[in-house]
Amino acid sequence: MIDDKKGQRAVEKASPVQITAVYEGNDLGVSLGANLCIFKVWSPVAAQMHLLLYPPLTDRNSAEQLDQLKYQVMPMQSDGQGVWVLNIEGDWQRYRYMFRPTFADGTSTTAVDPYARAVTMNGEMGVIIDLERTHPEGWRKDQRPKLLHATDAVLYELHVRDFSIHPSSGIVNKGKYLAFTETGLRDEAGHTLGIDHLAELGITHVHLMPVFDFATVDESSVNDNLHDVSNYNWGYDPLHYNVPEGSYASRADDPETRIREFKSMIAALHQKGIGVIMDVVYNHTFDTAGSSFEKLVPGYYYRQHADGTYSNGSGTGNEVATERLMVRKFIIDSVRFWAEQYHVDGFRFDLMGLIDVATMKQLTSELHTRVSPSILLYGEPWGAMESPLAEEMTLKGTQRGAGFAVFNDNFRSVIKGDSDGDGKGFATGEEGKAAHLWTGVQGAIHDFAEAPAETLNYVTVHDNLNLWDKVARTQGLHEVLGFLQYNEDGSLKGCSSVEEAVSKANPYLQVDPNDVLGNETVRRCLLANGIVLTAQGIPLIAAGDELLRSKYGDMNSHQSGDVVNAIRWDQKQRYKPVFDYYRGLIHLRREHPAFRLRTREAIERYVCLLHQEEGLLAYEIQGTAAEDTWQRIVVIYNASMQTRSIPLPSGVWNVAVEDGRVDMHSLRTMENGQNGPYGENSQIEVRGISMTTLYSVL
Structure with a gap:
């Protein structure tokens, strides 16, 4: 129920049209009953509303032929709350529909239902669908993987097409939702691929880049040609918020197929114990004037400046006015729909x-x-450009005690430096960062967070340079490795196409295949994400980091196609020690609650600084007090090139992480330094550009 008088006053003040009608029901869109179909659409400024009902799509008729058939025009009735209603008897499964509002000045248009749950190819019309008929086998038994607390999560950001499109994936359903249902795949060396790889890695959740219906990929011309760069996008261009994207389905022309296959993907991941996060884009839409929002209620759904022009805080031409009550209702209805109907x-x-x-x-x-x-x-917790939302923006700090987290860009920048340039951070060799790193390691509780569950820790995601490319750039290797370079007009330097540029690049030129972990770029990447995976908070890694994925220096690959974005699964065999390290750290984190404390008080009591100097940070966690099986835990990050000797508290210490290797039982044991090569003093030597973790038990 919406009950916010202050918010309602804001709506009346900010809207160019005076709208007081607020609908509290949960049945906007199409509802199906026994031999009954109910249509409801909110448009309080319309003088009239008609439903346009088109024949269903069939295999016998093309969409063009059906569009030429006579459609039915049915008047809808106003209910007095700004909602137009029409009840029609009969079975209208798979019929297509549109709304036609007519306004007081006589103007009229047609709009797709913003609450549509199914659409035709490229989202041109809504489709009447009974979601019960779209369930894949076993869907009713599907259950969410258990997650006791947010800090127990380990997130993995992934683009659906990138996951499977490369030939080395071994996947049949390349670029599709169904790729996640293929199990038992291995490379020639026996290493797991696809969804089995994700399960072996140990992540708890796949964070899928946008999978709602987006605008800029032509669903009628999608193919699995790796070299076709003309029809690729990340999906941050929303068209229909409550419908799965069709280009990832085996048949975009069949409204039910995309829904069924999306559910099949969810179920397959759940069966592996992996949850699904949806990347959602409610802050803007692809189009403004042509959007269903604007067509149905002109001037209401988008923020404006005082002069009536649309604000552009998203940098894409508009920003959705989330503070207005019916916009807020739409967003909440939408996320609940995905969570309840699709088990997201x-x-x-x-x-x-x-x-x-x-x-x-x-x-x-x-x-x-x-x-x-x-x-x-x-x-x-930011916008792309200035917004009139101003004080009401959801920025770092506003999440305190509210139950959601924000990306910790402070920690990100401390670890790696800037996002696209050669600026350095702690893991990439910059001095003077250890104190700020300590703030992030503590879960930002002395920065902007009330609890560690409010900070999302990461170093890179899809935006900007990915981890391998960023680290290489800080080392001045971008030209040596042949990374893509662009002219001021956006054209490639020295190459006629992206394919040519990629073919000339060699991102791993300096990596010795016989000593992968000895390479400096590799070591700095492992240190960066090693910090993320051992810090307090919620960790997120980008897909392919565990395979040393490169995007050839492309800092904005949203339209660069598969040749840049595809995950190259043959790199798992080539860089297996890297994968083993990531897997080891993820399992270490999941097995030991000391690395995922839940409260500010626990961190302040049980996590203490041992040693800090240029390029080095060491701290101890009181494991037993944190209900861990390890009594005491010491974590050391050494970002300098030199081996550093670190004093240790007295006792018997088992080394679990050292120099790119992980063994939760023990790589070796130290007792006051007597059983190691370090003499009588209780010290440990930590190799340059590495992380060491030790523990003691009773």
Whole structure:
């Protein structure tokens, strides 16, 4: 229920049209009953509303032929709350429909239902679908993987097409939802591929880049040609928020297929114990004037400046006015729909700074109380450009005690430096960062967070240079490795195509295949994400980091195609020690609660600084007090080139992580230094550019 008088006053003040009608029902869109179909659409400014009902798509008729057939025009009735209603008897499965509002000045248009749950190819029309008929086998038994606390999560950001499109994936359903249902795949050396690789890695959640219906990929011309760069996008261009993207389905022309295959993907991941996070983009839409929002209620869904022009805090032409009550209702209805109908386990909010704090808090409360307390919620606490939302923006600090997390760009920058340039951070060799690193390691509780579950720790995601490319750039290797370079007009330097540029690049030129872990770029990458995976908070790694994935220096690959973005699975065999290290650290984190404390008080009591100097940080966690099987734990990050000797508390110490290797039992044992090569003093030598973790037991 929406009950916010202050918010309503804001709507009346900010909207160019005076709208007081607010609908509290949960049945906007199409509802099906026994031999009955009910249509409801909110448009309080329309003078008339008609339903346009088109024949269903069939295999016998093309869409063009059907569009020429006579459609039915049915008048809808106003219910007095701004909602237009029409009840029609009969079975209308798979019929297509549109709404036609007519306004007081006589103008009229047609709009797709913003609450549509199914659409035709490229989202041109809504389709009447009974979701019960789209369940794959066993769907009713599907269950969310257990997640007791947000800090127990280990997230893995992934693009659906990137996951499977490369030939080395061994996957049949390349670029599709169904790729996640293929199991038992291995490379020639016997290493797991695809979804089995994700399970072996040990992540708890796959964070999928946008999978709702987006605008800029032509669903009628999608293919699995790795060299076709003309029809690729990340999906941050929303078209229909409540429908799965069709280009990832085996048949984009069949409304039910994309839904069924999306559910099959969810079920397959759940069966592997992996939850699914949806990357959602409620802050803007692809189009403004042509959007269903604007067509149905002109001027209401988008923020404007005082002069009536549209604001552009997203940098894409518009920003959705989330603070207005019916916009807020739409967003909450939408996330609940995905969580309840598709069993989605969490949501990442793009440019969450452009979503008002009240909406984020209400959304979080409803999902946690009415759906599941285990649903993860987090987002980017910034906008792309200036927004009139101003004080109500969801920025770092506004999440305190509200049940959602924010991306910790402070920690990110401390670890790696800037995002696209050669600026350095702790892991990439910059001095003077250890104190700031300590702030991030403590879960940002002395920065902006009330609890560690409010900080999302990461070094790179899809935006900007990925980890391998960023580290290489800080070393001045981008030209040596042949990374893509661009002219001021955006054209490639020295190459006629992206394919040519990629073919000339050699991102791993300096990596000795017989000593992968000895390479400096490799070591700095492992140190960067090693910090993320051992710090307090919620860790996220980008897909392919565990394979040393490169995007050839492309800092914005959203339209660069598969030749840049595809995950090259043959790198698992080539860089297996890297994968083993990531897997080891993830399992270490999941097995030991000391690395995922839940409260500010626990961190302040049980995590203490041991040693700090240029390029080095060492700290201890009181494991037993934190209900860990390890009594005391020491973690040391050495970002300098030199081996450093670190004093240790007296006792018997087992080394679990050292020099790119992980063994949760013990790589070796030290007792006051007597059983190691370090003499009588209780010290340990930590090799340059590496992380060491030790523990003692009773």
